Amino acid sequence: MKLRTLVLREIFERKSQLLTSFLAILLGITVIVSIKNITHYSEKAVAREMDSLGANVLILPKSSTLQDYYTADMQGETIPEEYVTRLAMSDLAGLDNLSPKLSMPVELQGKTFTLTGILPKSEFQAKAAWGGAGIFSRPIGCGASLGMMGSEDKKTLARKRVIDTLENDEVLVGADVAAKLGLKEADKLGMLGRSFRITAVLPQTGTVDDSRIFAHLHVVQDLSKKGPVINAIEVIGCCQEISKGLVAKINSLLPDAKVVTITQIAAAQISINRMMSNLSLMFLVIIIFVGGASIANYMYANVFERRREIGTLMALGANSGLVLRIFLLKALILGVAGGIGGYVLGTILAVVLGPKLAGVMVLPMPMLALLAVGLSVAIALVASYFPARRAAHLDPCATFQEI
Amino acid sequence: MLKMENVTKTYPHRGQLVTALNRANAEIRDGDFVSVVGPSGSGKSTLLLMLGGMLSPSGGRVLWDDQSIYDLDANARAQLRKQKVGFVFQTFNLVPYLSALENVQVPLFLSNADEEEQKDRAAALLERVGLGDRLHHKPSELSVGQQQRVALARMLANDPAVILADEPTGNLDPETSRQVIDFLEEVNGEGRTIVMVTHDPRAAERAKRILRLDRGVIVSEKPGQKGRHAAA
Numbered sequence: 001m002k003l004r005t006l007v008l009r010e011i012f013e014r015k016s017q018l019l020t021s022f023l024a025i026l027l028g029i030t031v032i033v034s035i036k037n038i039t040h041y042s043e044k045a046v047a048r049e050m051d052s053l054g055a056n057v058l059i060l061p062k063s064s065t066l067q068d069y070y071t072a073d074m075q076g077e078t079i080p081e082e083y084v085t086r087l088a089m090s091d092l093a094g095l096d097n098l099s100p101k102l103s104m105p106v107e108l109q110g111k112t113f114t115l116t117g118i119l120p121k122s123e124f125q126a127k128a129a130w131g132g133a134g135i136f137s138r139p140i141g142c143g144a145s146l147g148m149m150g151s152e153d154k155k156t157l158a159r160k161r162v163i164d165t166l167e168n169d170e171v172l173v174g175a176d177v178a179a180k181l182g183l184k185e186a187d188k189l190g191m192l193g194r195s196f197r198i199t200a201v202l203p204q205t206g207t208v209d210d211s212r213i214f215a216h217l218h219v220v221q222d223l224s225k226k227g228p229v230i231n232a233i234e235v236i237g238c239c240q241e242i243s244k245g246l247v248a249k250i251n252s253l254l255p256d257a258k259v260v261t262i263t264q265i266a267a268a269q270i271s272i273n274r275m276m277s278n279l280s281l282m283f284l285v286i287i288i289f290v291g292g293a294s295i296a297n298y299m300y301a302n303v304f305e306r307r308r309e310i311g312t313l314m315a316l317g318a319n320s321g322l323v324l325r326i327f328l329l330k331a332l333i334l335g336v337a338g339g340i341g342g343y344v345l346g347t348i349l350a351v352v353l354g355p356k357l358a359g360v361m362v363l364p365m366p367m368l369a370l371l372a373v374g375l376s377v378a379i380a381l382v383a384s385y386f387p388a389r390r391a392a393h394l395d396p397c398a399t400f401q402e403i
Numbered sequence: 404m405l406k407m408e409n410v411t412k413t414y415p416h417r418g419q420l421v422t423a424l425n426r427a428n429a430e431i432r433d434g435d436f437v438s439v440v441g442p443s444g445s446g447k448s449t450l451l452l453m454l455g456g457m458l459s460p461s462g463g464r465v466l467w468d469d470q471s472i473y474d475l476d477a478n479a480r481a482q483l484r485k486q487k488v489g490f491v492f493q494t495f496n497l498v499p500y501l502s503a504l505e506n507v508q509v510p511l512f513l514s515n516a517d518e519e520e521q522k523d524r525a526a527a528l529l530e531r532v533g534l535g536d537r538l539h540h541k542p543s544e545l546s547v548g549q550q551q552r553v554a555l556a557r558m559l560a561n562d563p564a565v566i567l568a569d570e571p572t573g574n575l576d577p578e579t580s581r582q583v584i585d586f587l588e589e590v591n592g593e594g595r596t597i598v599m600v601t602h603d604p605r606a607a608e609r610a611k612r613i614l615r616l617d618r619g620v621i622v623s624e625k626p627g628q629k630g631r632h633a634a635a
Contacts, residue, residue, distance in 0.1 A: 001501075001505055001508045001509070001511075001512045001518065001521060002512070002518065003512075005505075006501075006512070009500045009501060009505075010500050012500075013499070013500030014500070308496060309496075309498055309499075311496075312490075312492070312496040312498070313509070313513070314457070314481060315455065315457065315484065315490045315496075316484070316485065316490060316509060316510050316513055316557075316561075317481050317482065317484045317485025317486075317488075317510065317513045317514070317561070318481060318485075318513055319477075319478040319481040319482070320477065320478060320481075321478070322513070396457045397452055397457055397458055
């Protein structure tokens with residue numbers, strides 16, 4: 001016989017008494033594992049969506065108001081184009097891409113559209129000074145604009161907000177503009193006395209962008225006769241960096257500009273994450289108190305019930321250390337079983353319910369097994385320590401008394 | 404040799420000081436078989452607990468081979484019990500979730516014997532008490548007499564020099580009681596010292612010496628059957 005045999009025999013012999021404590025810890029760990037698992041994949045999915053949304057920070061003139069994200073660059077006020085250089089030359093982490101814009105109204109066939117000047121990415125890279133030091137000399141931050149180099153589909157402008165190349169005689173037209181003017185790719189378009197070639201008709205976005213015509217920024221600056229100014233800079237920032245204070249850093253770099261994020265989306269994301277995190281914390285507290293109290297209660301009852309057995313072992317020569325080990329080993333087994341069971345059940349729940357509750361695909365996370373077993377064992381051991389100590393200090397004379 | 408020198412045990416009970424044992428002196432030589440008799444509450448069990456190193460006296464000394472055992476800490480006394488003492492109880496005190504074989508293995512497990520040795524010795528002892536065919540029965544699957552025989556086998560597992568028996572026949576019918584006392588006589592014949600607390604006069608008579616306790620005082624000592632035979 002070994003210590004393990006003695007403990008396991010007792011557990012299996014009196015398993016019904018242990019069941020409540022086991023269930024308390026099992027269910028607690030199950031809930032924590034499923035929440036953590038779903039939260040992890042939900043955060044990843046939302047972060048991915050946030051990054052793929054394109055620009056998520058806007059730099060505007062100080063006096064402008066942000067009524068509508070998509071029309072923010074159409075309010076007339078301007079900021080110097082030099083701000084783009086400052087940002088590009090800075091060592092700010094998390095700036096994945098920049099898209100400066102200047103907009104002006106343009107009338108075509110009796111209809112008013114918006115002509116928006118954008119600066120293609122190739123312009124940044126062409127400038128030696130910017131290429132040597134600044135954001136584009138580093139690997140791209142969070143991958144929000146990955147895939148934008150190489151062979152480019154210009155229609156991605158609608159979603160990615162940044163374009164790699166755009167010649168001075170090229171324009172991209174929004175879906176509504178194309179529909180209303182009967183334009184298609186490779187057509188010629190005459191505008192403000194200049195002739196342009198349509199390189200792409202952008203897909204429908206359901207926003208004011210559908211009524212825009214995009215041309216090179218410097219061309220629009222010439223046409224508007226406003227000089228080297230812009231209405232807004234759209235910044236593609238990694239949402240992790242935004243949460244770490246990217247906005248404040250841009251503010252200190254450009255004190256005369258207004259920096260705003262897509263606050264509704266960020267707020268929703270933060271609010272969901274906070275709720276899940278609080279929920280997880282709440283369950284952690286519940287499991288510590290309910291699970292721990294249930295185990296401690298069970299262990300005290302178990303010690304009381306077994307005092308004659310403990311006394312007999314002591315009479316036969318068991319010392320207090322061995323008695324302590326008997327109860328702590330039992331707690332350890334309970335903790336490991338609860339942790340493993342909780343991890344398995346929690347993972348199954350997360351994988352099954354994740355898509356329904358959070359709308360994301362959830363995969364098992366082996367790392368959570370460590371958390372589950374560690375937490376479960378710690379709770380079981382701490383809750384059992386005082387009952388075990390009581391057992392170890394029992395009076396062996398109980399052996400001789402009628403119980 | 405076990406020795407009690409002026410041993411007193413008092414404890415408070417409902418505001419009053421109760422004397423369980425009062426200046427008791429006794430000397431139990433190696434190989435002796437002593438019965439301790441007396442009315443309920445006379446201090447018999449207190450005396451046995453003190454001899455077993457499980458209840459410290461309020462005054463006086465308890466010596467095992469000239470070693471004052473209450474000068475040792477509780478764990479050292481447990482170590483001594485593991486090496487030298489076999490216990491047998493009125494209610495057998497078998498571990499209910501272990502088989503007969505495993506119950507007998509307990510003292511061997513406590514002495515860190517390897518598993519094979521534990522099993523072999525436990526099986527041989529159960530064979531000796533006539534339970535070779537009940538090795539894997541749980542206590543609840545055994546009769547009262549069989550349970551006490553398992554307890555007797557466990558008592559011998561660590562090959563003790565001293566056996567302390569607390570009412571070993573208290574719960575048994577006369578025939579089984581006789582068998583238990585026969586067995587105790589047998590192991591006493593092997594040179595083991597036995598101290599047996601009992602209410603049963605016939606069982607007490609089978610010892611070499613009988614100590615009578617009354618209100619915590621050893622009031623008399625007389626030879627038992629075996630003692631008289633030896634004297635004759």
